Amino acid sequence: MTELRLEGLVHVYPDGAVRALDGVDLTIRHGERVALVGQNGSGKTTLVRHLNGLLRPTAGRVLVDGVDAAGFRVAQLARRVGLVFQDPDRQIFAATVRAEVAFGPHNLGLRGTRLEAAVSGALAAVGLDAELDANPYDLGGARRKLLALASVLAMGTPVLVLDEPTTGQDAHGVETARRVIADVAAEGRTVVAISHDMTFVAETFERVVVLRAGRVVLDGPPGEIFAERSWPALASTYLEPPLPAIVGARLGLGATPTDAALIAALRRYLERKR
Amino acid sequence: MLELESVTYRYAGATEPAVHDVTIRLAASEVVGLCGPSESGKTTLCLIASGLAPRAIRGTLAGRLLVDGADVAGRPMHELVSRAGICFQDPTTQLSGVNATVYEEVAFGPMNLGLPRSDVVARTEQALETLRIGDLAMRDPSRLSGGQLQLVAIAGLLAMRAAHLILDEPTAELDPAGTRLVGDAIEELAAAGTSILIAEQRTDLLARICQRVLILRGGRVAFEGPADEVLADPRLEELGGAPPSAVRLRREAIAAGIDVGAVDRAIAAGATA
Numbered sequence: 001m002t003e004l005r006l007e008g009l010v011h012v013y014p015d016g017a018v019r020a021l022d023g024v025d026l027t028i029r030h031g032e033r034v035a036l037v038g039q040n041g042s043g044k045t046t047l048v049r050h051l052n053g054l055l056r057p058t059a060g061r062v063l064v065d066g067v068d069a070a071g072f073r074v075a076q077l078a079r080r081v082g083l084v085f086q087d088p089d090r091q092i093f094a095a096t097v098r099a100e101v102a103f104g105p106h107n108l109g110l111r112g113t114r115l116e117a118a119v120s121g122a123l124a125a126v127g128l129d130a131e132l133d134a135n136p137y138d139l140g141g142a143r144r145k146l147l148a149l150a151s152v153l154a155m156g157t158p159v160l161v162l163d164e165p166t167t168g169q170d171a172h173g174v175e176t177a178r179r180v181i182a183d184v185a186a187e188g189r190t191v192v193a194i195s196h197d198m199t200f201v202a203e204t205f206e207r208v209v210v211l212r213a214g215r216v217v218l219d220g221p222p223g224e225i226f227a228e229r230s231w232p233a234l235a236s237t238y239l240e241p242p243l244p245a246i247v248g249a250r251l252g253l254g255a256t257p258t259d260a261a262l263i264a265a266l267r268r269y270l271e272r273k274r
Numbered sequence: 275m276l277e278l279e280s281v282t283y284r285y286a287g288a289t290e291p292a293v294h295d296v297t298i299r300l301a302a303s304e305v306v307g308l309c310g311p312s313e314s315g316k317t318t319l320c321l322i323a324s325g326l327a328p329r330a331i332r333g334t335l336a337g338r339l340l341v342d343g344a345d346v347a348g349r350p351m352h353e354l355v356s357r358a359g360i361c362f363q364d365p366t367t368q369l370s371g372v373n374a375t376v377y378e379e380v381a382f383g384p385m386n387l388g389l390p391r392s393d394v395v396a397r398t399e400q401a402l403e404t405l406r407i408g409d410l411a412m413r414d415p416s417r418l419s420g421g422q423l424q425l426v427a428i429a430g431l432l433a434m435r436a437a438h439l440i441l442d443e444p445t446a447e448l449d450p451a452g453t454r455l456v457g458d459a460i461e462e463l464a465a466a467g468t469s470i471l472i473a474e475q476r477t478d479l480l481a482r483i484c485q486r487v488l489i490l491r492g493g494r495v496a497f498e499g500p501a502d503e504v505l506a507d508p509r510l511e512e513l514g515g516a517p518p519s520a521v522r523l524r525r526e527a528i529a530a531g532i533d534v535g536a537v538d539r540a541i542a543a544g545a546t547a
Contacts, residue, residue, distance in 0.1 A: 143312065
């Protein structure tokens with residue numbers, strides 16, 4: 001069980017040019033699936049880097065299970081929060097896929113068959129189980145990104161944080177990311193993901209947090225965040241609702257953030273008319 | 275006109291070609307999309323079209339790259355860059371890493387073309403304005419977010435004002451507004467005569483900007499044609515492509531036996547909202 005709480009979180013990078021985070025209050029409860037969205041430069045990546053101690057607050061606090069994370073070393077936080085970078089090449093370093101994925105769980109103390117199981121389980125989850133002995137750099141960009149995901153997945157942390165898991169992925173890769181998130185959530189673990197893909201967000205997450213200029217401006221379930229009354233606030237952050245939400249609103253069908261929700265609402269509407 | 279004439283490319287050390295016998299012709303003002311699953315050859319085709327493969331990326335090219343009718347085999351890269359410009363998938367690969375501000379980064383390309391200072395300034399400012407990143411001008415590129423960096427990389431390319439542009443997933447890290455701005459910039463450039471080749475997984479963007487789309491599989495063209503037909507072709511999904519939102523929604527409405535006319539009207543109304 002791991003609860004993350006941000007209290008008045010402020011982050012100013014050393015050049016002092018921008019307050020990347022300008023007072024964020026946010027509680028992420030155990031087992032939640034939370035999408036973090038917002039304009040380029042709104043502070044999303046800066047925020048998630050506080051969750052595993054890669055960045056430390058300029059002001060405010062990060063509480064992990066009620067304990068101030070300032071007292072944790074990065075290695076201690078890494079047992080609780082696994083972070084997958086946006087750019088896999090900032091993360092991948094080993095000469096084989098197996099060594100890459102084994103690094104994290106090995107550092108957590110796993111050995112022998114337990115280590116093997118963690119590695120093969122994570123690679124199977126992302127569909128790279130046939131590539132154990134491949135060099136990561138012989139894989140294309142999309143598969144390197146899935147490898148980076150597997151190497152954090154293998155650590156089995158109670159919290160998984162993904163920075164733009166679907167960029168550069170084809171439909172199959174997006175589906176893989178969606179399934180991994182669903183499986184991790186089904187195990188009762190927490191998932192926090194940054195994404196610009198509103199269709200993916202609406203279909204995969206139960207809660208959407210919208211950032212603008214380092215502050216939280218909207219926070220709620222996809223049905224609420226993409227409903228017509230939220231459009232002005234979304235527009236102020238340069239976001240657009242997914243197409244089914246727009247179509248549902250135009251037809252007066254209420255909150256329909258996903259294709260499935262829209263089709264179901266349309267069917268109910270037509271049955272009423274009959 | 276930018277032409278790839280039956281190009282086949284094998285990377286140095288690879289046993290199989292990454293691209294087999296692909297022909298693409300881009301006329302002035304034409305926007306052509308490349309779509310297909312990961313590792314289907316999109317990036318390799320972009321590298322060939324820009325002349326970087328095999329000049330900077332080692333490998334063997336069969337077939338020809340023609341720029342405005344001339345075979346450019348053997349011509350050096352510096353002759354090509356003012357004619358055909360490429361934007362890489364990863365902005366950190368694109369950026370020089372030597373400029374202290376975004377302004378200098380965007381001005382870097384035109385300065386290296388040896389243009390008069392006033393031209394460099396005009397091009398830089400126009401490129402920053404087109405992508406609405408004027409407020410980033412004095413920022414340090416190494417301190418920007420991934421999406422901001424991508425816009426800076428595209429601005430740097432726009433400032434080169436090449437007749438042919440090759441864009442490899444230019445919106446991968448962009449928010450919807452950034453994606454729309456890049457789409458607007460592509461439409462404006464095409465209207466002014468630029469030919470544009472764009473590799474992209476976001477079929478919503480391709481549907482908006484492309485006249486023609488090629489779907490790739492295993493380094494070959496699986497099928498191609500007018501954008502609206504290709505993106506609505508059921509084979510796209512079989513190849514691991516995601517159809518545009520409107521195509522998907524329409525298809526699901528039909529499958530559910532719902533009056534598709536109402537859905538079409540709502541999609542049209544939504545698109546203009």
